[in-house]
Structure formats: structure tokens, C-alpha cells
Amino acid sequence: MEMTNTASFDKLREFRSQVERPGKISIAWTVLLVLLILWGIYALYVQITEGHIVTGMRDNVVWGIYIVNFIFFMGISYAGALISGTLHLFKTRWRKPVIRMAEFITIIALFIGPLYILLCIGRLERIPYLVLFGRIQSPITWDVIAISTDIIGCIIFLYLSVLRDIAALRDFKELKIPRWRKRLYRWLALGYSGTPEQQKRLNNATDIMAAMVIAIAIIVYSVLAWIFSVTLQPGWHSTIFGPYFVIAAVYSGTGVLIVAMWLFRKIYRLEQYITKKHFVNIGVLMLILAAFFGYFTFSEYLTKWYGSQKDDEQLINLLMDKYFLMFIISNYLGVLMPLIVVGIPKFRTINMITITAVVVIIALWFNRYLIVVPTLESPYLPIQDARIDWISYSGTWVEWALTIGGVAAFCLFFTIGARFIPIIPVSEEKERKPRKEIL
Amino acid sequence: MKEGKKENPRREFIRRGLLAGLGSLAAGSILSSCSDDKSGKKVKVLTPDGTLVEVDASEIQPSEEFKIQAREGIPGRKFVMVIDLAKCYNARKCIEACQEGHHLPKDHEYMKVYLMQDSDKSAPYWFPKPCYQCDNPLCVSVCPVGATYKRTDGIVLVDHDRCIGCKFCMTGCPYSARNFSWKHHEEYDDTIVYNPESSVPGQEGTVSKCIFCADRLRENKLPYCLLACPMGVIYFGDIDEDAVTNGSETVSFSELIRDRHGYRHLESLGTRPSVYYLPPVNRQFPVDRGYESLDDDIKERYRNTEYVKKRG
Numbered sequence: 001m002e003m004t005n006t007a008s009f010d011k012l013r014e015f016r017s018q019v020e021r022p023g024k025i026s027i028a029w030t031v032l033l034v035l036l037i038l039w040g041i042y043a044l045y046v047q048i049t050e051g052h053i054v055t056g057m058r059d060n061v062v063w064g065i066y067i068v069n070f071i072f073f074m075g076i077s078y079a080g081a082l083i084s085g086t087l088h089l090f091k092t093r094w095r096k097p098v099i100r101m102a103e104f105i106t107i108i109a110l111f112i113g114p115l116y117i118l119l120c121i122g123r124l125e126r127i128p129y130l131v132l133f134g135r136i137q138s139p140i141t142w143d144v145i146a147i148s149t150d151i152i153g154c155i156i157f158l159y160l161s162v163l164r165d166i167a168a169l170r171d172f173k174e175l176k177i178p179r180w181r182k183r184l185y186r187w188l189a190l191g192y193s194g195t196p197e198q199q200k201r202l203n204n205a206t207d208i209m210a211a212m213v214i215a216i217a218i219i220v221y222s223v224l225a226w227i228f229s230v231t232l233q234p235g236w237h238s239t240i241f242g243p244y245f246v247i248a249a250v251y252s253g254t255g256v257l258i259v260a261m262w263l264f265r266k267i268y269r270l271e272q273y274i275t276k277k278h279f280v281n282i283g284v285l286m287l288i289l290a291a292f293f294g295y296f297t298f299s300e301y302l303t304k305w306y307g308s309q310k311d312d313e314q315l316i317n318l319l320m321d322k323y324f325l326m327f328i329i330s331n332y333l334g335v336l337m338p339l340i341v342v343g344i345p346k347f348r349t350i351n352m353i354t355i356t357a358v359v360v361i362i363a364l365w366f367n368r369y370l371i372v373v374p375t376l377e378s379p380y381l382p383i384q385d386a387r388i389d390w391i392s393y394s395g396t397w398v399e400w401a402l403t404i405g406g407v408a409a410f411c412l413f414f415t416i417g418a419r420f421i422p423i424i425p426v427s428e429e430k431e432r433k434p435r436k437e438i439l
Numbered sequence: 440m441k442e443g444k445k446e447n448p449r450r451e452f453i454r455r456g457l458l459a460g461l462g463s464l465a466a467g468s469i470l471s472s473c474s475d476d477k478s479g480k481k482v483k484v485l486t487p488d489g490t491l492v493e494v495d496a497s498e499i500q501p502s503e504e505f506k507i508q509a510r511e512g513i514p515g516r517k518f519v520m521v522i523d524l525a526k527c528y529n530a531r532k533c534i535e536a537c538q539e540g541h542h543l544p545k546d547h548e549y550m551k552v553y554l555m556q557d558s559d560k561s562a563p564y565w566f567p568k569p570c571y572q573c574d575n576p577l578c579v580s581v582c583p584v585g586a587t588y589k590r591t592d593g594i595v596l597v598d599h600d601r602c603i604g605c606k607f608c609m610t611g612c613p614y615s616a617r618n619f620s621w622k623h624h625e626e627y628d629d630t631i632v633y634n635p636e637s638s639v640p641g642q643e644g645t646v647s648k649c650i651f652c653a654d655r656l657r658e659n660k661l662p663y664c665l666l667a668c669p670m671g672v673i674y675f676g677d678i679d680e681d682a683v684t685n686g687s688e689t690v691s692f693s694e695l696i697r698d699r700h701g702y703r704h705l706e707s708l709g710t711r712p713s714v715y716y717l718p719p720v721n722r723q724f725p726v727d728r729g730y731e732s733l734d735d736d737i738k739e740r741y742r743n744t745e746y747v748k749k750r751g
Contacts, residue, residue, distance in 0.1 A: 051620075051622035051643050052604075052622070053622035059609070059615070059617075062619060120605065120606065121605055122602070122619065122645055123602065123604045123645060126602075126603040133585050134584065135582065135583060137580055138581050138583040139581060140583035140605060141583050144583075230581070231581070231610050232577060232611070232613045232708055232710075233610060236610075380615075380708075381553060381615050382744075383615075384551075384553055384554065384743070384744070385740055386736055386739035386742075387546075
């Protein structure tokens with residue numbers, strides 16, 4: 001036990017208030033989140049008892065906000081995995097204060113994302129059929145395999161990266177926490193005491209998992225994109241959807257990471273740890289991804305518009321007419337704002353970067369909406385229906401309640417996670433070979 | 440060693456918890472199966488010798504043979520449909536007969552009639568559209584559970600009992616041929632034993648579509664839509680026998696397609712439909728006549744077409 005670095009105790013002493021008793025504001029915040037989640041659960045109850053008729057989805061637009069949320073949450077999850085994996089592999093020195101947040105984003109979003117696909121399923125009780133009668137030809141089966149692999153991979157990666165801190169929490173006797181939590185830490189620490197042998201093994205395992213998590217994340221998000229691009233729908237049948245989705249995912253993830261950094265910096269007063277340097281570094285990453293995202297979006301729509309095939313033209317007209325504002329926010333503002341704010345040093349303040357990140361998150365949600373809904377509203381055979389709601393889609397309160405419920409669940413799990421394990425890693429990890437810094 | 444002693448009860452607790460969880464799951468499934476036993480619902484069944492009997496719904500167990508039959512198709516057959524666009528004036532009798540035959544609510548159409556106009560200057564025409572029963576069906580490829588499948592006789596069927604309602608097939612179908620049951624309709628008559636070949640009764644939360652009336656074909660009967668059509672628009676037959684009939688005349692399929700220049704809709708998509716169209720040439724009725732005789736709520740459907748916009 002003595003092997004554990006005393007430096008980590010010093011840090012734990014500083015952060016102890018985060019993991020000890022929660023304050024009044026913290027409790028109020030948690031109650032609010034729980035209420036929002038309960039509202040979502042009530043909406044789900046309504047949907048199950050009255051049928052999917054309570055949603056805005058109909059025979060033409062069979063997928064709506066739920067699928068948008070699914071893509072969105074999976075996106076920020078893979079982004080967290082890619083960011084934390086890459087920063088870990090390159091042994092980036094400044095990564096410490098932000099890497100834990102990226103890992104939390106990964107795991108939590110990964111649990112919330114797939115729930116949204118369940119909300120689209122007409123017969124929830126038949127979910128076991130996916131395994132019992134699973135067909136490997138179906139991209140949904142690819143997705144089931146990919147997502148479950150990703151969940152396991154990411155849990156192992158997160159666990160390995162928090163193991164040192166759990167051991168520190170176990171050994172730090174001053175901590176005022178209930179006995180069950182002490183026991184839990186002892187159980188979760190797996191007898192880790194920081195011997196050279198253990199260190200070596202842990203480092204090796206973490207390196208392997210970091211590399212694997214990056215590979216899995218790229219594959220899984222491509223599979224998700226292929227669900228759309230294997231169909232013949234004019235807006236989806238695109239060869240660049242795989243890489244386009246991967247880039248868009250990491251892009252949205254940098255946005256969520258910056259917002260999380262800003263919030264935790266304010267709430268836990270971490271100004272000393274999360275500095276402007278971190279915001280600028282992640283901001284630059286966001287800038288590069290914004291450029292890639294803009295490039296993919298441009299080439300996707302340019303080819304559709306220039307060739308002006310009848311069905312493509314129909315979709316472009318819809319995007320430029322009914323969805324014009326959304327299109328501008330998503331594909332102009334969402335690309336140009338990071339380029340300007342992070343690109344021009346004068347604008348590069350913490351608050352400006354955070355506002356940009358919020359815009360990026362909204363833009364990316366809109367981007368997914370524009371991929372899913374307008375495409376389904378412009379099928380090959382024209383929609384000829386007297387009922388307005390069967391022609392064009394708009395989400396109902398049930399769908400919005402479940403969307404807000406999901407976001408609340410994301411925040412709640414983040415809050416609980418941060419109360420359980422310090423959001424800034426406390427234990428000193430001995431880097432084996434201080435390599436040349438790449439990122 | 441003290442550690443070990445403390446750990447044991449915890450392990451025991453987890454083990455017991457797991458056992459209790461599994462136990463309650465098992466109990467739940469047994470209970471739910473028990474509750475089915477006393478449904479009290481009476482069901483009419485036809486015995487092999489042709490008498491109609493009434494039994495309790497719970498006693499009905501579709502035999503394996505029946506399910507396999509519905510999966511394999513009618514042996515030695517390959518069905519084809521030909522729709523003569525020159526004759527259709529949107530009488531909508533096909534839709535009504537189909538809805539009645541398949542116990543569908545009024546807003547649930549297996550057969551749809553579109554008002555098509557290929558370009559500004561080209562002539563509008565009525566375009567009945569059933570499921571095309573494609574030979575390269577994307578809906579079948581993407582189904583994760585094998586609920587929708589292609590049979591030897593060319594029909595693409597949906598098993599309502601298997602469908603999980605993910606709607607992937609609906610996005611996969613480029614012809615919008617599939618419907619989803621967004622809620623329970625009273626037309627879904629639960630007292631009828633479910634038959635995938637008749638697609639009756641419908642089930643909430645599952646996908647359904649035109650299935651060429653597979654149950655009627657097995658009895659050597661023609662589909663509802665064909666029999667209801669007052670104009671003889673729909674021809675149906677076997678592509679291997681090279682014969683199709685619209686109920687009043689039986690013609691050679693290959694000659695009909697050759698002489699009238701039959702085509703398939705959106706051939707370029709490579710789905711290889713089993714439904715052919717005869718182009719709307721030398722028409723017996725102008726489009727106006729079909730449009731004017733429609734009810735207002737049906738007229739409302741075509742309000743966004745060039746044709747209706749020009750009429751004003």
C-alpha cells in the first residue's frame with residue numbers, strides 16, 4: 001500500500017469535497033435531473049400504452065428525432081473514445097485534466113445512445129429476436145455486434161484508466177465517505193498497490209485498449225453510417241457516409257468535451273488545472289475537424305446539386321426551402337464559427353471557444369436531423385396524402401420529453417460519476433519513455 | 440484472512456441476488472404463459488373435412504407445417520402482375536376490396552393509386568401501386584430477424600409474429616410499399632388465427648404490406664384487387680406458364696409485354712420487380728373523369744400535383 005504516491009493524496013485532499021458529501025446546489029441539480037428523467041419515463045409509458053401513434057413518425061418518415069438522438073449520442077461517445085485514446089497513445093503531456101472527462105463522455109453516451117434505437121422499435125418485447133433469429137446480412141445485426149463490442153471495449157478502457165485513482169481513494173483514509181463506498185473502492189481496486197510489475201502490466205493493457213478503442217470507434221461509427229448508405233434513398237445512398245459520420249462524430253465530441261471542461265472548471269473551481277491552454281488545444285482539434293466536416297459536407301451536397309438528378313434535386317430543393325434555416329446553422333455556422341473563433345488569435349478566449357462549442361453541438365444535431373428527416377420526406381414515389389402529418393414530420397411532446405430525459409440522464413450520470421471518481425486524475429502515472437510530444 | 444471472511448457474505452449476497460433475479464424472471468415468464476391459458480376468446484377454425492368449429496383461442500397452436508408452408512411458398516409457381524395504365528381511371532375499388540379482405544382500417548392501404556406526371560409537358564396518368572414483390576428485395580436483405588422473406592413463388596411475405604417493428608425495411612423499400620401499424624385498430628380482429636399468407640389480423644407495432652393475397656393464391660383464387668377492378672386493369676398470372684388474366688380475358692404474358700411495351704417502374708434501381716406496367720397509351724378515359732368523380736378528401740391527396748395545380 002505504501003507504494004502509492006503520496007502526491008496523489010495531496011491532490012485527493014484538495015478534491016475531497018468533490019467525492020465526499022454533496023452540497024445543497026448539487027442535490028437540487030440532481031433532483032431536477034431526476035424529475036426530467038421521470039418526465040421522459042412517463043412519455044415512454046404513454047408511447048408503450050397508446051402505440052407509436054403518439055410520436056410524429058408516420059409511414060413516410062418512419063424514423064425521427066429518436067434516430068437523430070441515437071446518432072448524436074453514439075457520435076459523442078466515439079469522439080470521447082477517439083480523443084482519450086489518441087491523447088493517451090501519443091502521451092500528450094497536457095491531456096491529464098481533460099482525459100477523464102472524455103472517458104466519462106464515452107461511457108455515458110454509449111449507454112444512452114442505444115436506448116434511442118429501442119424507442120423506435122414497435123415491439124420492444126421482441127428484442128431477444130435480434131439474437132434468436134439474427135441475420136448477419138442485416139446492417140442492424142452489424143450494429144448490434146459493433147455496439148456491444150464497443151461498450152465492452154470502452155468499459156475496460158475506462159476501468160483501466162481509473163484503476164490507479166480507485167486505489168488511491170481506497171488508501172486515502174482521511175476521506176469521509178460511507179462504509180459501503182470504501183468497500184466498493186477496495187473491491188474495484190482489485191488489489192492494485194502500484195508495484196513495478198503491476199504498473200508495467202497496467203500500462204501495457206491501457207496502451208493496447210487505447211489503440212483498440214480507436215479502431216473499434218471508427219468501425220462502429222462507420223457501421224452506423226452504413227445503415228443509411230446501404231439503402232437506395234437519394235439522400236443516404238452515398239459512398240462517403242462512413243468517413244463523413246466518423247468526422248462528424250469526433251467533431252461533435254470535441255464540442256461536448258469543451259462544454260464539460262467549462263462547466264467543471266466553474267463548478268469545482270479547477271482554474272488551476274484546466275487552463276486556457278486546454279481550451280485552445282481542444283479548440284484547435286475542433287478547428288481541424290470543422291475543416292474536415294465542412295469539406296465532407298460540401299462534397300456531399302455539391303455532387304448532388306451539380307448533377308441534379310431528379311430525386312437529388314427534389315431533396316436539395318426541400319433543404320433549401322423548408323429546412324433553409326437549419327441548413328444554414330448546421331452547415332455554414334457550424335463550420336465557419338470554429339474556423340473564425342479559434343483561427344483568429346484575438347477571439348481565442350475560454351468563453352468564446354465554449355460558445356462556439358455549444359453552437360457546434362447544436363449544428364451537429366441539426367446536421368443529423370437534415371440527414372434523416374428530409375430524405376424520408378422525399379421518397380422516389382411522391383407522397384400523395386391528404387393528412388399533413390403524414391407528409392411532413394414534426395416531433396411530438398413525447399419525443400421531446402424523451403430527448404430531454406436522455407440529456408438529463410447524461411448529465412445525471414456525469415454528476416454521479418464525478419462524485420464517485422475525481423474528474424481530474426489524482427494519481428501520478430509514471431510515463432515509461434517520455435516520447436517526443438506530437439499533439 | 441479477516442478480509443476473506445468479510446468478503447464471503449458479500450459474495451453470497453451477490454450470488455443470492457443473481458439467483459433471485461433469475462428466479463423472478465422465470466416465474467414471470469411462467470405466469471405470463473399461464474395467463475394466456477384462459478383467454479376465453481373463441482376462435483372459428485376450419486377443419487380439414489370442411490366443417491367450421493369454434494374453439495378457445497389458447498388451444499390454437501399453428502402447426503409447424505403451416506409455418507414452413509408460409510415460408511416456402513407455393514411449389515412450382517412464380518407469380519407476376521401486369522397493370523394496364525391505359526385502363527385505370529382511379530375508381531379505387533381495388534383499394535376498398537383489399538382493405539376489406541385484409542381487415543385494414545381506412546387509412547391503411549396496401550394498394551395506393553398515385554396521380555403521376557413524369558414532367559411538366561407530359562400527360563398525367565393514374566398509377567396503381569401494390570408491393571412489387573421484387574426478385575432482389577432490399578427490404579428482405581436489411582431485415583435483422585428474418586421477419587420478411589422471399590419465397591420460391593416470388594412473393595415477399597411479412598411474418599407479423601416475428602417482426603420487431605424496427606422499420607428498416609420501410610426505409611429500404613424505394614417504392615414506399617410498406618405500412619406500419621402505428622396503433623391498434625379495431626379492424627384487427629383478434630379472434631382470427633393469424634396466417635402470414637393472409638396477413639390477417641394486423642398487429643400493432645409491426646410492418647405489413649401487399650402480399651399478392653398469398654392465401655387466396657394457395658386456393659387457386661385471384662387477388663381481391665383484381666376481382667374488384669371494374670376496368671380489368673390488373674392482370675395476374677404465372678410467369679413460367681406465360682399466362683396472365685384480368686378475370687375476363689387470359690392472355691400470354693410475353694406477348695402482352697411485347698405488344699404493349701410493358702416495363703417495370705424504376706428499373707434502374709435493380710430491385711427486379713414482379714409487377715409490370717403497360718404504358719398509358721390510347722386511353723379509354725381521360726384523367727379528368729377519374730379526378731372529378733373522387734370524394735373531396737381523396738381529391739385533397741393530389742393537391743400538390745402539377746395536374747391539380749393547373750386545374751386551379
